[in-house]
Amino acid sequence: MATATRDELVHMRGVCRRFGHVDALADLDLTVSVGSITVLLGPNGAGKTTAIRMITGALDPDAGEIRVFGVDPADHGQAVRERCGVVSAKPSLYDRLSGWDNLAYAAELYGLGRHADDRILDAAAQFGIQDSLDAQVGGYSTGMKTRLALARSVMHRPDLLLFDEPTSGLDPESSHAVLELIRDFAGGGSTVVMCTHLLLEAEGLADRVVVMEEGTDLIAGTPDELTERYWPGAVVRMDAERPEALDRLARREGVLAYERDGTAELQLDDLARIPDLVSELTADGVRLTRVEPRRPTLEDLYFAVRDGRAFAEGTRPAADDAGLTIEEVR
Amino acid sequence: MAAITASEVSATALPADSGHIDRARLWTVARTDLKQLIQAKDFWIPMLILGSIFFLFVPTVLLLAITRVGNVQVVEQLSTTLEVLPQKAQEAIQGDSDAGRAAYAMAVYLFAPVAIVVPLTISTAVGAATIVGEREKGTGEFLAHSPAAVREIYLGKLIASLVPGYLTTLLGFGVYSLVVNLIVGPDVGGWFFPTQEWWVLMFWVVPPFLALTLSLVLRLSARVKSTAAAQQASGLVTLPLIMVAYSQSTGALFGAGSASFVIGAVAWVIAIIGLSRGVRAVTRARLLGVADGI
Numbered sequence: 091m092a093t094a095t096r097d098e099l100v101h102m103r104g105v106c107r108r109f110g111h112v113d114a115l116a117d118l119d120l121t122v123s124v125g126s127i128t129v130l131l132g133p134n135g136a137g138k139t140t141a142i143r144m145i146t147g148a149l150d151p152d153a154g155e156i157r158v159f160g161v162d163p164a165d166h167g168q169a170v171r172e173r174c175g176v177v178s179a180k181p182s183l184y185d186r187l188s189g190w191d192n193l194a195y196a197a198e199l200y201g202l203g204r205h206a207d208d209r210i211l212d213a214a215a216q217f218g219i220q221d222s223l224d225a226q227v228g229g230y231s232t233g234m235k236t237r238l239a240l241a242r243s244v245m246h247r248p249d250l251l252l253f254d255e256p257t258s259g260l261d262p263e264s265s266h267a268v269l270e271l272i273r274d275f276a277g278g279g280s281t282v283v284m285c286t287h288l289l290l291e292a293e294g295l296a297d298r299v300v301v302m303e304e305g306t307d308l309i310a311g312t313p314d315e316l317t318e319r320y321w322p323g324a325v326v327r328m329d330a331e332r333p334e335a336l337d338r339l340a341r342r343e344g345v346l347a348y349e350r351d352g353t354a355e356l357q358l359d360d361l362a363r364i365p366d367l368v369s370e371l372t373a374d375g376v377r378l379t380r381v382e383p384r385r386p387t388l389e390d391l392y393f394a395v396r397d398g399r400a401f402a403e404g405t406r407p408a409a410d411d412a413g414l415t416i417e418e419v420r
Numbered sequence: 421m422a423a424i425t426a427s428e429v430s431a432t433a434l435p436a437d438s439g440h441i442d443r444a445r446l447w448t449v450a451r452t453d454l455k456q457l458i459q460a461k462d463f464w465i466p467m468l469i470l471g472s473i474f475f476l477f478v479p480t481v482l483l484l485a486i487t488r489v490g491n492v493q494v495v496e497q498l499s500t501t502l503e504v505l506p507q508k509a510q511e512a513i514q515g516d517s518d519a520g521r522a523a524y525a526m527a528v529y530l531f532a533p534v535a536i537v538v539p540l541t542i543s544t545a546v547g548a549a550t551i552v553g554e555r556e557k558g559t560g561e562f563l564a565h566s567p568a569a570v571r572e573i574y575l576g577k578l579i580a581s582l583v584p585g586y587l588t589t590l591l592g593f594g595v596y597s598l599v600v601n602l603i604v605g606p607d608v609g610g611w612f613f614p615t616q617e618w619w620v621l622m623f624w625v626v627p628p629f630l631a632l633t634l635s636l637v638l639r640l641s642a643r644v645k646s647t648a649a650a651q652q653a654s655g656l657v658t659l660p661l662i663m664v665a666y667s668q669s670t671g672a673l674f675g676a677g678s679a680s681f682v683i684g685a686v687a688w689v690i691a692i693i694g695l696s697r698g699v700r701a702v703t704r705a706r707l708l709g710v711a712d713g714i
Contacts, residue, residue: 111709114710140710143564143565143708146564147704148563148564148565148704148705148707148708149704149708149710151703155576157432161436162432165436166434166435166436167435167437168435168437168479168569169434169435169437169567170434171436171565171566171567172567174565176561176562176565178558178561178562178565180558180561181558182558182559182560182561183562184452184456184557186456186459187452187456187458187459191452191455195452196562196566197449198444198445198448199445199448199449199541199566199567199568200566200567201442201444201567220495226459229503252565271606334524355560394683400522408522416636
């Protein structure tokens, strides 16, 4: 069995966990490197929350190996949890208590001692809730509650931050603000694991993406690695005054795939073919209105993998590439 | 924030879980639960009313009826009833008149069960909601991810459930002592309450019964799906226990001093066994609500 390497803060191999007749995790492999932002991406029920719970040792696996900070959280749970900061999908706050009391409770459980008051004030200021600390949390807006939960998660200065759908229930503006705060926080060198089912949230935030489904990891890698492995080499979008005039491109040399649904999307063997294609169309009197080489978003990658487009001709990943085989893309 | 470096991941040797109970954390859990109870007026106002009814209003009305209204028929009936008490208890009854003796007997012997029913009722209500409540509110997730050990959480919640009931009982006991001495005292030659048996009852017999009951209630609270279910199940489980405690507390007052100590000692042993077994019912999986059977 593979063991955790020196820069792996979290190392999970073949982790399984069953609840009744449901496999919450089924052979999950997950690696989180020091100082990275890892996004667990997947639909509801994919096993993201269970994975977070395994990392802190809140749940034990039925099978598999877990190492966090180099130790097994099942045996070193307390020490691991002291170094983790968690924000769950529901903010997990005590509504009858004030914001201050919620933070003070965490400060005492995490043993901050005489530093508690200073840390509470620092964390509250960091997330812009210092003026609301005396109010009962039951009266907070959803956004305020999320900020309070975030403040609570970082107050003890954890080495590993685990955010489970931190923007759940927030309006777009608040979501954006929370993601900015996470980005700023991660910019300080902290290691972050964030779960989300919103692909846009992961875009631009993730150093590493793990797409999960039915309790297992479908694919994992940096956005660039995933693009290289699972996205056709060169994709260009084209449109014209008479879009049907573009259909002739489907038979041109170097065009691997052609699809037109409103605009035309071409998969080429090389982006260098674009000028020739444009010249040819122009010479034939086709008036182009759009020519746009396209870089895939995470959403494109996600659905490419799910829909099997990653298996398109010429796009199969190398079997020995970074240890990720085509068999792992289930 | 000082972020961890790669070399620190492997260089830092994290200690294994020791099973040691951190008292500061335990008290933090208890204090936070109690703070939430204090914020919940819808809980403590009925609790205060319950204690007032049992320790103030009912004794005041009954003892005044005996000593001041002078209803001869009632006093005679009570005097007859006193004859069924154990000889030792009859000998301990003080008072120059039938009314005084009847009031003394009522104050010292017949209200003993109140001292059991009130704390068990209140603490059961608190305890039943304590763990399932964390799960329902989603705060169980915070506790499960916190460094607090499950034993610290369990004991903290046990204390938080025990304190409201026992504190109400002690306060009620103080009020009751005042009422008894003011109303019955003049008929029996001065202030006489609490008697030795009541001291033993309050500080030796009641606490273990309370702890035993809560060990069962917390176990239920960890296992059921909702607070409503926990309240229902707790009622069923604690009712027989209340009846046992009721009879034993009465027996403790009627019997010799040694009987009270024996009853208390047996209750303590059973309570300690119940508590040590009860701690196993609280797991992080149950706090999260993902344990099998929840």
